[in-house]
Amino acid sequence: MATHHRSRRNLGPSRRPARTVLAAGLLAAALYGGGPAGADPVPAPAPASATEAVQQMIDLSRQAEQLNQQALTAQADLDAKLTIQRDADAKVAAATAAVDAARDEVAEYRPIIDRTAIAAYQGARTNRLFSVLVSDSPQQLLDQMSTLDVVATQTSDQLKQYKRATDAATAAQTAARAAADAARTATDQANAVRDDVGRKQTDLQNAVAKVIEVWGTLSTADRTALAGSPFPPGFDRDSLLADLVPGSGTSALAAGLTRVGDPYVWGATGPDQFDCSGLVQWAFAQVGKQVPRTSSAQAAYGTPVDRADLQPGDVVFFYDDISHVGIYAGNGLMLHASTFGVPVAVAPVDSTPYHSARRY
Incomplete structure (x- = not known):
């Protein structure tokens, strides 16, 4: 299965375009002493256990994801x-x-x-x-x-x-x-x-x-556990793709599924690393649909869909501030770029507080 997955991903673009200034700047700042010039980041309190360390990692990543969407929205406003x-x-x-x-x-x-x-x-x-x-x-x-x-x-x-x-x-x-x-x-x-x-x-x-x-305090086992599996048990991507009816939504889902396993990077829009809204934008761009950059702007695009009427390819939004987004994959599952340390994956929709959905 892993070999087959790798061959599918090779169908994507072979050249890597220049990273966005925001993505590159943030990642470099994080890896090499991030933060503004002359200022040091506030040290995170030391976790008392491995479980606490993982939970702290999840909480901090969630905060960073919110800030990432806010910064992207502010940049779009400035543009x-x-x-x-x-x-x-x-x-x-x-x-x-x-x-x-x-x-x-x-x-x-x-x-x-x-x-x-x-x-x-x-x-x-x-x-x-x-x-x-x-x-x-x-x-x-x-x-x-x-x-x-x-x-x-x-x-x-x-x-x-x-x-x-x-x-x-x-x-x-x-x-x-x-x-x-x-x-x-x-x-x-x-x-x-x-x-x-x-x-x-x-x-x-x-x-x-x-x-x-x-992240640096986590053991290899903790990092692996945090990353989880790219697909839930029993999920058959090939069967799902075979059953999809051609259309902008399902075709975008098919394109997005080729990126499973790619890393999450704040501010990234592909082709081989993404944040949540960057993945949605990239997937729909592969089928000629130009959607907005941020999750909040994406939530105003297309037409609203009731949760009971979700179909594969619909775009689903999460949290009260609409700071996370994914693509519905059917059977209560979604494709999304979750957060740092967790590659692009298929996960249950119920794993994240649901907000709304749109159809593009």
Whole structure:
């Protein structure tokens, strides 16, 4: 069975892409004295027994998994805020260009408008009554009135064009001010979220360091017991795969089952190491479905499914804060990347506090 399992995994990608900055940074920090520069992780209290050590390891890993999802969520929030900021900056540039163009158009009409205003101020005779008074003949009167009509029409058109240009300039300036305000707001929000990301990543680094510290106190037998079996007793993966109906959910489950035995790593998204939401995202990506990165965002994707209606390939969520996720494998079982020290495995759904499910 082990040989067959290994051959299935070799069907996956042979090249390992660069690790995410978060995953690599956290793992390196944990293995080589993790935590922020100048700060040492708080030592975990020494367990009194092997059983206590294993339980402490489980509890600390659970805390680290929660922090991992929080840090990923904060990073996703920051990425969204930075996108808004970039869009706002682009609108500022476009609005500024519109203001410049509108001002240039106003400048074209200003000399004409100025001359008309000066002529009116100086008493220029441009009305029909004046033409009647100074005309020597009916024909001269008609000629003068016709000329006045042309001048009046041209002046009226120029005044309308000037008004349109000034209105456009005013609107452009208003839009530019609004865009600048939005850009400042987006920048402030991005900076606030950036600070939150830094705090959460620092908390996660410290938590990871504690997990690694306690892991080092476990015996080989304890580590093996903690890792458990990749499949529950009586589970037949080949039969399950043979019975699956092709579809995005079941096909994603089939892809995910090829990763059984791969290690859990905080912040990892594959192809051969994962955190819980990273495994779900990777599995669905293999069948062309782009799902969100974090468990909380995944819980808002797709459509809700009642627990009584679960089908293989549905995505199941756990804990009140939705900080863990897996893929339902049927018969009350799920595929998931559990926690540090426990490879990707198939386990009972009831082994973790159930929250909800979605179908992608």
